[in-house]
Amino acid sequence: MAEYDQPPLSHPVPPETPRAGFARGLSGAAILAALALACAAAPLMADGSAVHRLDADPVAAALLDGRGSLSFALLAAVLGGLLGIGWALLAGMLGTLVGSRAERRTIAAAQRMAGWPLALLVPLAGGLTGPVWLLALVTALTAAPAVAVLAHAELSGLMRAEFLTAARAAGLPEGEVVRRHLIPNLTRPLLAAGVLALPRVLAAESFASLLGLGLPPALGSWGASVGLAARLGDPVAFVPPALLLALALWAACAIADGMAAGHRKP
Amino acid sequence: MTDASVLGAAKPAPVETEALTLMLGDRVLLDRATLRVERGQVLAITGGAGSGKTALLGALAGQLPAGVDMAGGARIDGHLLIAQGGRLAPRRPLALQVAEVVGHHLGLDLRSSLRRMADGLDRMGIPAAARRFDLPPEQLPESLRWACLFAMAVAVGPAVLLADAPAAGLDPTVRLRLLHRLADWARADGVALILAGRPEDGLAGPADRVLALRRARLLPANPARTEPLTPLEPPGTARLHARGVGMSYPLAPGPRGEARSLAVLHGIDLDLRTGETLALLGETGSAKATLARSLLCLPPPTAGAVVWMGRDLMAATAPPATGDANDPDRGGLRRARRDLQPLFPDPAASFDPAMTLGAQFGLVLESLRPDIAADRRDHRIDEALEEAGLRPEAALRWPSALSVAEAAHAGLARAILSEPRVLVADEPASSLSAEERETFLDTLMAVRDRRRLSLVLATERYDEGLRDAHRGVVMLAGRVVESADAGTLRTAPLHPYSRAMLAAAHGERPALQGDAPSAFAQPAGCPLRRRCPLAREFCAQAVPTLEEVAPGHHVACHYWDTPADG
Numbered sequence: 001m002a003e004y005d006q007p008p009l010s011h012p013v014p015p016e017t018p019r020a021g022f023a024r025g026l027s028g029a030a031i032l033a034a035l036a037l038a039c040a041a042a043p044l045m046a047d048g049s050a051v052h053r054l055d056a057d058p059v060a061a062a063l064l065d066g067r068g069s070l071s072f073a074l075l076a077a078v079l080g081g082l083l084g085i086g087w088a089l090l091a092g093m094l095g096t097l098v099g100s101r102a103e104r105r106t107i108a109a110a111q112r113m114a115g116w117p118l119a120l121l122v123p124l125a126g127g128l129t130g131p132v133w134l135l136a137l138v139t140a141l142t143a144a145p146a147v148a149v150l151a152h153a154e155l156s157g158l159m160r161a162e163f164l165t166a167a168r169a170a171g172l173p174e175g176e177v178v179r180r181h182l183i184p185n186l187t188r189p190l191l192a193a194g195v196l197a198l199p200r201v202l203a204a205e206s207f208a209s210l211l212g213l214g215l216p217p218a219l220g221s222w223g224a225s226v227g228l229a230a231r232l233g234d235p236v237a238f239v240p241p242a243l244l245l246a247l248a249l250w251a252a253c254a255i256a257d258g259m260a261a262g263h264r265k266p
Numbered sequence: 267m268t269d270a271s272v273l274g275a276a277k278p279a280p281v282e283t284e285a286l287t288l289m290l291g292d293r294v295l296l297d298r299a300t301l302r303v304e305r306g307q308v309l310a311i312t313g314g315a316g317s318g319k320t321a322l323l324g325a326l327a328g329q330l331p332a333g334v335d336m337a338g339g340a341r342i343d344g345h346l347l348i349a350q351g352g353r354l355a356p357r358r359p360l361a362l363q364v365a366e367v368v369g370h371h372l373g374l375d376l377r378s379s380l381r382r383m384a385d386g387l388d389r390m391g392i393p394a395a396a397r398r399f400d401l402p403p404e405q406l407p408e409s410l411r412w413a414c415l416f417a418m419a420v421a422v423g424p425a426v427l428l429a430d431a432p433a434a435g436l437d438p439t440v441r442l443r444l445l446h447r448l449a450d451w452a453r454a455d456g457v458a459l460i461l462a463g464r465p466e467d468g469l470a471g472p473a474d475r476v477l478a479l480r481r482a483r484l485l486p487a488n489p490a491r492t493e494p495l496t497p498l499e500p501p502g503t504a505r506l507h508a509r510g511v512g513m514s515y516p517l518a519p520g521p522r523g524e525a526r527s528l529a530v531l532h533g534i535d536l537d538l539r540t541g542e543t544l545a546l547l548g549e550t551g552s553a554k555a556t557l558a559r560s561l562l563c564l565p566p567p568t569a570g571a572v573v574w575m576g577r578d579l580m581a582a583t584a585p586p587a588t589g590d591a592n593d594p595d596r597g598g599l600r601r602a603r604r605d606l607q608p609l610f611p612d613p614a615a616s617f618d619p620a621m622t623l624g625a626q627f628g629l630v631l632e633s634l635r636p637d638i639a640a641d642r643r644d645h646r647i648d649e650a651l652e653e654a655g656l657r658p659e660a661a662l663r664w665p666s667a668l669s670v671a672e673a674a675h676a677g678l679a680r681a682i683l684s685e686p687r688v689l690v691a692d693e694p695a696s697s698l699s700a701e702e703r704e705t706f707l708d709t710l711m712a713v714r715d716r717r718r719l720s721l722v723l724a725t726e727r728y729d730e731g732l733r734d735a736h737r738g739v740v741m742l743a744g745r746v747v748e749s750a751d752a753g754t755l756r757t758a759p760l761h762p763y764s765r766a767m768l769a770a771a772h773g774e775r776p777a778l779q780g781d782a783p784s785a786f787a788q789p790a791g792c793p794l795r796r797r798c799p800l801a802r803e804f805c806a807q808a809v810p811t812l813e814e815v816a817p818g819h820h821v822a823c824h825y826w827d828t829p830a831d832g
C-alpha cells in the first residue's frame with residue numbers, strides 16, 4: 001500500500017480570497033486620503049518658512065512636496081482616465097456603427113501602445129515644454145492606453161452579456177437596452193479602469209522629476225526632492241520624500257487593484 | 267459453500283468498509299455504509315452536488331477533505347484516485363506529468379513510463395496520430411485529457427481505481443465510449459473500479475452495480491421518469507415556419523484580403539405547430555443553440571426566413587427604413603416578441619445584476635403588454651412567479667441572491683409574463699443538479715400543458731429531451747441528420763449518430779470513434795464520416811441530404827439502410 005500513497009495527480013488549488021483585493025483597496029484609499037490631508041496641512045507645520053523648503057524640517061518639506069506631486073497626479077489621472085475611457089467607448093461605438101474591424105484596429109493600437117515605454121515621454125515633455133497643463137496632458141496620454149485596453153475588455157464583455165439578449169427578447173429597442181441595462185452596469189467597471197491611471201501617472205511624474213525634467217521647482221515634487229537629495233548625498237533629506245512616494249505609489253496601486261476586484265463577481 | 271466464497275475468504279476484497287460514517291460538522295454525509303467491491307467489479311456511486319461523493323472517495327483514498335470526520339472502518343488495497351476535474355497542471359507538458367505519476371508509483375524512468383502510457387492509450391482507443399505528449403494539457407482537447415488520465419491509471423495498474431466525476435463535461439457519446447473502455451480494462455485486469463458522479467452522467471451504464479447516495483445512505487438507484495408527465499395532446503396547425511435558416515460568422519480576412527466566414531448552420535427547415543413540443547437534440551458544435559436563437563431572431567439568422575403567423579420576423583428585425591424609426595411596433599416585431607419567449611441556458615446571467623427581479627419583470631410587462639395597466643402589473647408578476655414555482659416575494663430579490671435553481675424558475679416566470687404562445691428553451695436546465703432538473707422540467711411541462719404552449723427544447727440529453735416531446739430533430743454540425751416523431755427516435759432511430767446518442771443515453775457503448783471535429787476543420791462530405799461505423803468512400807464525396815424514409819421520418823445518411831458490418 002505504501003507505494004500508492006500520496007498520488008501526485010492532485011495539485012492543490014490555492015484558496016480563493018475574492019474580497020482580499022477589496023480590503024487592500026480600502027486601506028489604500030485610507031492611506032492616500034491621510035497623505036493628502038497631511039500634505040494639505042503641511043504649511044501649518046512649517047512655521048511660515050514654506051518658501052525656503054530646503055531649510056525646513058525634512059518631513060515638513062517632504063509633505064510640502066507632496067502637494068505638488070499629489071495634485072499633479074490627480075489632475076493627470078483624471079485626464080488619463082477620461083482619455084482612456086473615451087478611447088474604449090469610441091472603439092465600442094465604431095464597432096456597432098462601422099464594423100468590428102474598425103473596433104479591433106482602434107483597440108489594437110491601444111494594446112500596442114500600452115506595451116511601449118511611454119513614461120519616457122514625460123521627462124521629454126518636461127524638458128521641452130513649459131506649461132504644467134501640457135505636461136499633465138502628456139502624462140495623461142502615457143496612462144490612457146492601458147486604461148483603454150481594460151475599459152474596452154469590460155465593455156465588450158458586458159456587450160455580450162446574456163441579460164442584454166433577454167432585454168431584446170422583451171422587445172426593448174436598442175436605445176432603451178443601452179439606457180436601462182448597459183449604462184447602469186457599465187459605470188463601475190469603467191471607473192475601475194479609469195483608476196488604473198493614478199499609479200501610472202504618479203510613477204511617470206516622479207520618474208521625470210527625479211531626472212530633474214518634471215514639474216517646475218516652484219511646485220515641489222517627491223521625485224525632484226529625492227533626486228536632489230541623492231545628488232547632494234544628504235540621507236536626512238532623502239528618506240522622507242522617498243518613503244512618502246513609496247507609500248503613495250503603494251496606495252494608488254492598491255486602490256486600482258481594489259476597484260478591479262470589487263466590481264467583479266466572486 | 268461455493269468456490270467463490272472460499273476464495274473470498276482466502277483473499278479479502280480490495281475495498282471493504284464497515285459501518286463507515288462521515289460527518290461534516292454536525293451534518294451526516296454518510297451513515298454507516300457497508301460496502302464491498304470485488305476484483306474486476308465496477309461500482310457506480312451517483313448523487314447530486316454536495317451529497318458527499320467526493321468525501322466518500324476521499325475517505326476511501328485516505329485523504330479526507332478538510333472538516334470531514336470519519337468513523338467506522340475502511341480497508342482498501344493499493345489505490346489510485348483520479349480527482350474531480352482531473353487536476354492536471356495546465357501548463358506543464360503532459361509527458362512530464364505522466365512520467366512523474368507513473369514513475370512515482372512504479373519507480374520507472376521517463377522512457378519506460380511513456381511506453382506504459384502508450385499501452386494505456388491503446389486500451390483507451392486513442393489513435394497514435396492524436397497523441398501529443400509534448401503539449402501542455404490546456405492545449406489538448408478535453409476528451410484527450412481524460413483519455414490520458416485514464417491511460418495513466420492503466421499504466422500505473424493499481425488494485426483499486428477511484429474516479430471522481432470521470433469524464434464529466436464531455437459529450438455523452440464521447441464520455442460513454444471512454445467509460446466503457448475504462449470498465450473493460452478494470453474487468454480484464456481484475457481492478458476494483460469505483461466511479462462517482464451525478465446521476466445524469468451515465469455512469470450506471472458501464473457499471474455492474476449502481477448505488478445512489480441519498481440522504482446519507484447508499485441505496486439502489488431510482489430509475490428516472492421515462493414517460494411523459496401527462497399524456498401529450500395532439501398538436502394543432504403550424505404557426506412558426508423556418509425556411510432555409512443559415513447562420514455564418516465573419517472571420518478575419520484571408521491572406522489575399524478576401525472576405526471569409528464560418529458557416530455554423532446550414533439551411534434548416536422547420537415547422538412548429540401549436541401545442542407541439544419539439545426536441546432539438548445535438549452535442550457540442552451541433553448548432554442547436556444557434557438554431558434556437560435564430561428562431562427568435564436573437565440575433566436574426568444570416569440566411570433564410572423565419573415566419574411567425576404569416577409575418578416575416580427577419581424583415582421586422584432589420585434596421586428600419588427612414589421615417590418609421592419611432593413606430594413602437596415596427597413590422598409587428600413587438601407582437602412577435604410577446605408571442606415567442608426564450609429560456610436561457612444560464613438563467614442567472616440572463617438577469618440584470620443591477621435591478622431586482624420585480625423591476626426587470628415590470629420592464630418586460632411595460633414593453634410587451636402595454637394593455638396591462640401599471641397598477642395591475644404587480645399582480646401579474648406575482649401570478650407568473652407562483653406559476654413558475656416561486657413565492658411572490660421573490661420579486662423583491664436581487665439576481666445575485668438567487669440560487670441556480672431559483673434563477674431557472676425565475677427565468678421561466680419572466681418568459682410566461684407576457685402570455686406567450688411559444689417557448690424556445692436552450693438547455694434550460696443544464697446548470698441544475700439532477701433533482702432540481704426534474705423539478706424544473708416538471709414545472710416547465712405543467713406550464714406548457716396549462717397554457718397549451720408550443721415548446722422548442724434544445725438539449726444534449728437524448729432520452730430526457732424526447733421524453734416529453736412530440737417530435738425530435740437530431741442535429742450534427744449545423745445540419746439536421748434525422749427528424750421523426752419522438753417515439754420512433756426513442757426506439758428505432760436510423761442515423762448512426764442518433765443511434766449513438768440513444769446508446770449513450772441508455773448507458774450503452776456508442777458505436778462512434780474519436781471526437782467531434784472542430785467547426786474549423788469539418789471533413790468534406792458527411793460531417794460524421796471520421797467517426798461513423800458505416801462510413802464508406804462515397805461519404806467523403808457528398809454531403810447526404812435529408813430524404814423521407816417513412817411518412818414523417820427523414821434521415822440524412824447515404825447508407826442508413828446498410829447494417830453495420832461486424
Ligand code: SF4
Pocket residue numbers: 762763792793794795796798799800801802805810822823824825826
Ligand atoms: S453518410 Fe456515411 S459517414 Fe455519414 S452517417 Fe451515413 S454512413 Fe456514416
